[in-house]
Amino acid sequence: MSGFVDLYTASGTILHRMDPRVKIVSVVFLSLLAIIITELVYLLILAAALAGLIFIGRASLSKTLIALRYVLRVMVLIIILWPFFDPHGTPVLFEFGLIKITLPGILGGLETAVRVFCLAVVWYILMFTTSQGDLVRALVKMGLRFDFGLSLSISLRFLPTFTATVESIKDAQRARGMELDKGSLKKRAMNYVSVLVPTIIMALKTADTLSLALQSRAYGARADRTYLRELWMRPVDYLALCISIAIFAIPATAKYIFSVPL
Amino acid sequence: MAIVGSNACGKTTLAKNLNGLLRPTAGTVVVAGRAAEDQTVAQLSRVVGYAFQNPDHQLFCATVDEEVRFGPVNLGYPEDQIRAKVEHAIEAMSLQSVRKLSPHTLRLSNRRRVSIASVIAMDPQVIVLDEPTTGLDAGETKVLMENVLRLNREGRTIVLITHDMRIVAEYASRVLVMTNGRIVLDSDPRGAFADLDVLRNCGLVPPPVTLLAHRLAKLGIPKDVLSSQELVLRIVLEKGGAR
Amino acid sequence: MLVVMSSASMESRTADGEARPRPAKFVSPKTVALYAVLTVLATAITMTLVIPLPNRGYFNVGDSMVFFAAFAFGWRAGMICGGIGSAAADLLLGYGFFAPITLVAKGTEGFVSGVLGGAWKNATWAKVLGIWAGGICMVTTYFVAEWIFFGLGYALFELPWNAGQVLIGGLIGLSLAQAVAVYRGTSSRAV
DSSP: OOOOSOOOOOOOSHHHHSOHHHHHHHHHHHHHHHHHOOOHHHHHHHHHHHHHHHHHTTOOHHHHHHHTHHHHHHHHHHHHHGGGGOOOSSOEEEEETTEEEEHHHHHHHHHHHHHHHHHHHHHHHHHHHSOHHHHHHHHHHTTOOHHHHHHHHHHHHHHHHHHHHHHHHHHHHHTTTOOTTSSOHHHHHHHHHHHHHHHHHHHHHHHHHHHHHHHTTTTTSOSSOOOSSOOOOOHHHHHHHHHHHHHHHHHHHHHHTSOOOO | OEEEESTTSSHHHHHHHHTTSSOOSSSOOEETTEEGGGSOHHHHTTTEEEEOSOGGGTOOSSSHHHHHHHHHHHTTOOHHHHHHHHHHHHHHTTOGGGTTSOGGGSOHHHHHHHHHHHHHTTOOSEEEEESTTTTOOHHHHHHHHHHHHHHHHTTOEEEEEOSOHHHHHHHOSOEEEEETTEEEEEEOHHHHHHOHHHHHHTTOOOOHHHHHHHHGGGGTOOTTOOSHHHHHHHHHHHHHHHO | OOOOOOSOOOOEEOTTSOEEOOOOOOOOHHHHHHHHHHHHHHHHHHHHOEEEOTTSOEEETHHHHHHHHHHHHOHHHHHHHHHHHHHHHHHHHTOGGGHHHHHHHHHHHHHHHHHHHHHHHHOHHHHHHHHHHHHHHHHHHHHHHHHHHHOHHHHHHHHHHHHHHHHHHHHHHHHHHHHHHHHHHOOSOOO
16 A cells, blocks of 8 residues: 655645745644534535645645545545434434434534545645655744654655665565465464564664764754754745634634624 | 676566566566466465565564574475475575574674575575675675575576676576666676677676686687686686797 | 753853853754654554455554554653654645544553553563553544544444554564564674
């Protein structure tokens, strides 16, 4: 089940150029927005708007569908399963023993599915418009301690390497007659031990070399560290930030203070 | 049989087609008289054993003994046969002294031997060795290749993927030269090393002894010299004849 | 927990009268390297290794790495590397919104299994207890979160899958910890 190791696609759109800290904050607010809206109509509007953002970010349709394939499966399951557990309201469409399917029940399922879609799209937009390096930089700038950020960067750098190594080890063990898709569940699980142990050992050896490399590059020598690439907030970033907060704050006050049915 | 070529010329791709790890996009692969596409990797591994370039990708057991057992156990042999095959493999690779140790405490040349032994234990007709001499010094190389030669004399076909032209000259009876995914030369080592231009196009250089023989061609030394003993012999014969 | 790094520092003077900069209070480079590697292992394995089940579902093997990190390197490693590594896989696989939930689910799984697994002098039964307890944390977290976000129907549907996945992951993780312990006991090259 190999997908893209990195969802990021380099481009020059306005979404790509936004400060990553603003993007992270916006994603949080937009997620909250999707959560507090409960009327299907408004959720669909939000979904359409977010789809528009994908378009602005110029992501390819095929890549997007591949990235969202799990979410689509989840949505289908929600729509099917929700009505069985939400038998409130009228009109009742089907009744048999304990099972009671009502129209509001079906709509509830649809609302939840669209909400899940909105949430997934929002985070997907973050991931495909922001490079992994920028994400870590943003976190460090927002307060994550440098050594944690460094550990995170190293992890991201090694991800493609380790994925390839796992595949290689799988091949090597298959060449010794190990079959991963045959046998009882327990046998199949233990087959993975033959792939995982070499992987872990190689990983631990890599860690040893890494720690030497860090030490020989004066890791931790000074508390006041400088950075090659700094993040600066530009006026347009502040504007985007205000818009994001407003997009959440306005409907939230409307719903909770003025009881507008959202 | 040696498969040589510059990096990324397709040597490993070709070899992996032999045991089903890679499947062809066009044409068929026939292994031991049966089409490969009908067989799984596990089935093909009974006939074609593949020792990977990096032994650390295969070693995971607590002792060398268990490691060598892994292959035949997977293939479902009865216990007495497994024991026989393991004994033979350990002896073939001269691992008796380390068989109770953990593979990871061994140095690279020994880890390679363990990895190859674990392939031998599956008793395949053909053994593919992917760059087995990388990282070994001259002494270790010689020991390894002597063990491999013994396997060859038992009647097994050895497919050697390598960069090291010296061991090709010394041990191979057939050489496939590849470049850009195609086989450009298929002959014995003498024929392969005679044509310097073809080799150079593939980013290869014949062993130093052969290069020297080429330079001495004007003096009547044939170009297909493969070893220093042979060169000395030829020079002596030439000098003797000239007088 | 915001730590602001400033350049104003209490500087001591060296013998030549130059200001000696204050060294940073970071974790050791060994820890940085180890945690980085454990985290990426969790992510890589969650993303690539899956056990297909007879009836078209699958278990992902990522939990084995959470348990391995906890048993082999302690509850902190299990919690941090298992939690962050698994959450990163969510982000990269296209359901990033679930990442915070996974962070909590796998983080508690690593924490609990690490604490219990290391107790009683690393006994095997303590580790098994840790797997059960950690597994309950993970399954409960996911159940509650899925109930809230996806509805009770979905949560109930996923419940047996999650439970099965954790048990398989625990079985594998335990074997891994035992196998790798042999390697770590012999870390210098000999023969």
